[in-house]
Amino acid sequence: xxxxxxxxxxxxxxxxxxxxxxxxxxxxxxxxxxxxxxxxxxxxxxxxxxxxxxxxxxxxxxxxxxxxxxxxxxxxxxxxxxxxxxxxxxxxxxxxxxxxxxxxxxxxxxxxxxxxxxxxxxxxxxxxxxxxxxxxxxxxxxxxxxxxxxxxxxxxxxxxxxxxxxxxxxxxxxxxxxxxxxxxxxxxxxxxxxxxxxxxxxxxxxxxxxxxxxxxxxxxxxxxxxxxxxxxxxxxxxxxxxxxxxxxxxxxxxxxxxxxxxxxxxxxxxxxxxxxxxxxxxxxxxxxxxxxxxxxxxxxxxxxxxxxxxxxxxxxxxxxxxxxxxxxxxxxxxxxxxxxxxxxxxxxxxxxxxxxxxxxxxxxxxxxxxxxxxxxxxxxxxxxxxxxxxxxxxxxxxxxxxxxxxxxxxxxxxxx
Amino acid sequence: xxxxxxxxxxxxxxxxxxxxxxxxxxxxxxxxxxxxxxxxxxxxxxxxxxxxxxxxxxxxxxxxxxxxxxxxxxxxxxxxxxxxxxxxxxxxxxxxxxxxxxxx
Numbered sequence: 094x095x096x097x098x099x100x101x102x103x104x105x106x107x108x109x110x111x112x113x114x115x116x117x118x119x120x121x122x123x124x125x126x127x128x129x130x131x132x133x134x135x136x137x138x139x140x141x142x143x144x145x146x147x148x149x150x151x152x153x154x155x156x157x158x159x160x161x162x163x164x165x166x167x168x169x170x171x172x173x174x175x176x177x178x179x180x181x182x183x184x185x186x187x188x189x190x191x192x193x194x195x196x197x198x199x200x201x202x203x204x205x206x207x208x209x210x211x212x213x214x215x216x217x218x219x220x221x222x223x224x225x226x227x228x229x230x231x232x233x234x235x236x237x238x239x240x241x242x243x244x245x246x247x248x249x250x251x252x253x254x255x256x257x258x259x260x261x262x263x264x265x266x267x268x269x270x271x272x273x274x275x276x277x278x279x280x281x282x283x284x285x286x287x288x289x290x291x292x293x294x295x296x297x298x299x300x301x302x303x304x305x306x307x308x309x310x311x312x313x314x315x316x317x318x319x320x321x322x323x324x325x326x327x328x329x330x331x332x333x334x335x336x337x338x339x340x341x342x343x344x345x346x347x348x349x350x351x352x353x354x355x356x357x358x359x360x361x362x363x364x365x366x367x368x369x370x371x372x373x374x375x376x377x378x379x380x381x382x383x384x385x386x387x388x389x390x391x392x393x394x395x396x397x398x399x400x401x402x403x404x405x406x407x408x409x410x411x412x413x414x415x416x417x418x419x420x421x422x423x424x425x426x427x428x429x430x431x432x433x434x435x436x437x438x439x440x441x442x443x444x445x446x447x448x449x450x451x452x453x454x455x456x457x458x459x460x461x462x463x464x465x466x467x468x469x470x471x472x473x474x475x476x477x478x479x480x481x482x483x484x485x486x487x488x489x490x491x492x493x494x495x496x497x498x499x500x501x502x503x504x505x506x507x508x509x
Numbered sequence: 510x511x512x513x514x515x516x517x518x519x520x521x522x523x524x525x526x527x528x529x530x531x532x533x534x535x536x537x538x539x540x541x542x543x544x545x546x547x548x549x550x551x552x553x554x555x556x557x558x559x560x561x562x563x564x565x566x567x568x569x570x571x572x573x574x575x576x577x578x579x580x581x582x583x584x585x586x587x588x589x590x591x592x593x594x595x596x597x598x599x600x601x602x603x604x605x606x607x608x609x610x611x612x613x
Contacts, residue, residue: 249575255611284611285574287598291610293524299613313595315574315585330589344575359579367569388570390612424612438613446613 095122095411098181098191100171102128102156104136104484105382105396106197111486112404114161125165125189127181131155134225135479136253137393137472140260140429142228143235143340144268149225151476159484171198174354176375192377193411196351196363199383200253200391202227202343207248209319210343218324219339222261223253234338235268240277241337246326247284248316248344251360253383253391256438258282258342259289260429265340266306267431283311283326283334292445294503295438298462302430345391347384362386367442368419370403371410379403389422389442397483398423401493423495425451427472435468437461441495449500454490458499516541527602531565534605543603550603554591557583561604571606573597 097113099106110126117124138152157166170184174194181189202223204210210219220234221227245262252258262282269275282289282303289303289310290296303310317329319339326334347361356363356372363380364373367387372378380386381403382396389395399420406416422442429435437459438446450458459468482489513522520533528534539558543550550558560581564572574597578585592599601608 250573250609250611256613259613285597286609286611287595290613291608292613295613313598315589317585329585330594359576386568388568426612428613440612 094120095192096190097122097124097193097195098189099124099126099195099197100128100174100181101197101199101382101384102126102133102160102166103197103199103382104393105199105384105400106195107133107156107159107484108397108400108486109195109197109381109403110160110164111484112400113407114163115486116404116408119163123165124163125167126156126160127167127169127171127183127189128156129168129170131157131166131168133159133484135476136223137479138476139222139225139228140257140264142225143220143222143231143261144264145232145236149229153225154480159480161485171348171350172353173350174356174378176354176356176378179377193407194375194378196356196378196380196384197382197396198348198351200251200345200347200360200362203346204341204343206344206346207316207319209321210341212319212321214319214321214324214339218337219319219321219341221341221343223257223342231340235265238278238338240274242279242281242335243338243340244281244283244326244334244336246314246316246334246339246341247286248342249285251391252342252345254426255390255392256426256428258284261340262303262308263306263431264429266308280306280308281311281334281336282308283314283316285315286312288312294448295446295462298448299436306431345383351384358386367422369406369416370399370420371416379407387420387422390424390426392424392426393479393483394424394426395422397489397491398425398493400486421494423493425491425495427468427475429469429472430464433469434464434466435472436464437468437471439495439500444495444497447500447503452499461500515545525608527608528605529607531605534562538605539603542605546599546602548592548599548603553587554603557581557588557591557600558604561600561606565604565606571597571601571609573609 133156135152141147172182172184216230220231269278315329351357351361363385365380365385370379383391402418402420405418425439427435440446448462452458521529557577588596597609
């Protein structure tokens with residue numbers, strides 16, 4: 094009997110369990126999923142919580158419900174992985190030996206990593222929205238906000254769903270307009286990147302979206318600390334951004350057990366081959382979803398497409414064959430832009446988001462890099478698809494590899 | 510992508526002048542690129558630049574300031590002093606690497 098242990102029962106881990114349970118015979122393979130609780134959170138839904146457009150029970154369901162028969166769910170804290178001994182050690186001392194290990198424990202916001210963030214103003218005037226507690230608390234804060242300076246802030250890259258802070262900004266603009274008080278709210282977008290849009294074609298097509306909404310962008314801002322007395326973000330080069338209400342995306346880090354096990358980089362992300370997701374150090378350890386260091390967005394979409402590629406590869410790998418499938422870094426994300434509209438972006442390691450259309454039978458095509466109501470409805474419909482098709486590992490008519498069909502090729506600049 | 514001539518060397522660059530081919534970079538070229546944005550390279554500048562070059566070769570992406578600080582052992586404040594205003598962008602430019610970017 095061979096043993097596959099999957100750490101994390103989130104998007105990636107649940108899909109892996111479903112896809113591999115079908116392919117690996119029950120008599121030959123034991124599959125175990127480990128997580129610290131039984132609450133599966135549909136993370137894209139968090140975006141709507143602060144605006145009162147979704148309820149917690151719509152985005153949290155028991156993990157167990159999405160795991161197939163023949164997969165054991167173990168609830169417990171992971172103390173460490175002993176990769177040399179091929180065993181996971183849980184808090185309390187329980188050992189889970191494995192033949193193959195999948196690390197899919199994602200990343201978490203870490204407000205403790207920025208001095209002052211977890212101080213007296215945390216959840217009073219400083220909020221995050223990447224946790225259910227944070228998004229729920231922010232809902233109260235937005236409802237009682239009577240004007241002033243709202244600062245939307247990214248601590249550092251990489252973060253989960255890198256477009257979410259932009260989406261939050263667009264939705265906040267629409268929300269305050271809806272309440273007839275937009276003129277009393279100053280919105281500032283603070284980013285460590287050189288701008289809100291950094292890819293040339295996206296920047297050319299979307300660059301005015303923040304200007305149009307009278308959002309001020311503060312680029313190249315690396316926060317060093319938050320001064321809670323004066324309610325000010327202070328950067329390493331001593332720039333200051335004061336706020337009345339701060340919505341921050343704290344530093345994202347992989348799980349602490351990854352660091353304790355000596356398996357991570359400086360952000361506790363597991364170094365892997367970006368095409369096979371196999372650990373660069375251990376031939377029986379893979380990292381999927383946000384937990385790895387692959388150079389593409391940390392997003393459920395990436396988890397989905399990479400798991401499809403991984404499932405084929407895994408069966409070859411355990412048979413001692415070379416892995417022939419190669420993940421291309423494909424991601425495909427709806428971007429909410431307010432007022433019932435949205436954008437769609439589709440890209441991979443080598444191709445930046447382009448304009449054009451994304452073909453899809455019956456419900457498509459979806460406009461790329463362009464606002465449309467259909468994109469908004471696509472995003473809303475995805476929640477149903479997530480619970481009913483994606484997590485159970487059913488086939489979805491979205492190819493794992495990026496396709497150029499419908500995309501406009503950028504015009505080559507003349508060679509000088 | 511266009512072709513530019515920097516100090517007599519022909520290199521491929523993007524619309525903002527960032528080198529697009531890892532192997533077209535040289536330390537000599539870095540000195541010229543730095544001078545072009547008003548920076549005279551000292552030993553203190555070379556330490557993070559060499560870290561970035563090595564790290565990119567291994568990781569396939571430009572290291573963040575936090576990574577340069579944590580793994581390269583250079584405080585972020587010092588990076589701001591060495592490459593004023595936009596250290597991440599300026600270091601990538603001089604090191605012949607892609608500038609830091611998001612997904613859009």
